[in-house]
Amino acid sequence: MSLKVLVVEDDREIRALLQSSLSVEGFAVQTAVTLSEATALLRHDPPDLVVLDLGLPDGDGVQLVRELRQTRSTPVIVVSARHQEAQKIELLDAGADDYLGKPFSVAELLARMRVALRHRGTSLAAAVTLHELDGLRVDLAARVVQVNGAALHLTPTEFKLLARLVRSAGRVVTHRQLLSDVWGPEYTDHTHYLRLYMGQLRAKIERDPAEPRHLLTETGVGYRLADS
Numbered sequence: 072m073s074l075k076v077l078v079v080e081d082d083r084e085i086r087a088l089l090q091s092s093l094s095v096e097g098f099a100v101q102t103a104v105t106l107s108e109a110t111a112l113l114r115h116d117p118p119d120l121v122v123l124d125l126g127l128p129d130g131d132g133v134q135l136v137r138e139l140r141q142t143r144s145t146p147v148i149v150v151s152a153r154h155q156e157a158q159k160i161e162l163l164d165a166g167a168d169d170y171l172g173k174p175f176s177v178a179e180l181l182a183r184m185r186v187a188l189r190h191r192g193t194s195l196a197a198a199v200t201l202h203e204l205d206g207l208r209v210d211l212a213a214r215v216v217q218v219n220g221a222a223l224h225l226t227p228t229e230f231k232l233l234a235r236l237v238r239s240a241g242r243v244v245t246h247r248q249l250l251s252d253v254w255g256p257e258y259t260d261h262t263h264y265l266r267l268y269m270g271q272l273r274a275k276i277e278r279d280p281a282e283p284r285h286l287l288t289e290t291g292v293g294y295r296l297a298d299s
């Protein structure tokens with residue numbers, strides 16, 4: 072059975088492009104032009120993933136993310152022409168899985184969709200405890216981190232930070248989420264902690280800390296642990 076994708080987009084051309092290109096990829100595509108239409112579809116025929124524009128005729132897409140998150144964990148990928156970091160962060164904090172700026176490539180959207188679906192699949196099954204990519208091996212259960220077979224010594228905070236990123240591998244985690252999960256909810260403004268510890272982690276893990284392969288910066292938003 073093909074996976075169902077709901078595309079919420081009021082721009083006719085982009086909607087048609089998404090409908091045709093996602094159908095070609097084997098998805099069953101539903102479309103909605105307004106928030107109210109999308110809400111009705113979500114209720115009566117829940118999709119496996121939502122691709123969401125923000126500026127809609129009857130409101131802002133972020134409302135839909137908040138409403139949806141009250142009852143469902145359906146992956147949501149936002150596609151928007153808005154580029155302010157504050158809005159990206161608001162969306163990710165509201166529960167969106169990822170964010171693509173317009174103009175975007177369909178190949179990039181498909182890649183992000185695959186990550187979101189895979190992540191949801193694994194989080195439904197068992198929690199991710201092992202991460203392996205390009206010589207980096209993180210075994211959360213055993214608390215072992217290796218680079219090219221050699222064990223690394225990480226401080227407890229460095230390990231916590233890396234573990235948080237492993238649990239969301241492939242997805243961006245906002246500064247706020249990282250600070251809250253690693254240091255505690257009262258530390259969400261201490262972004263200098265993150266910069267410091269991310270620098271230390273990169274120095275230990277990356278071949279070239281200035282050109283990270285694993286610990287990627289999402290400028291102004293957060294960090295992403297590469298998973299491919």
Ligand code: CA
Pocket residue numbers: 080081082124125126127
């Ligand atoms: Ca729009």
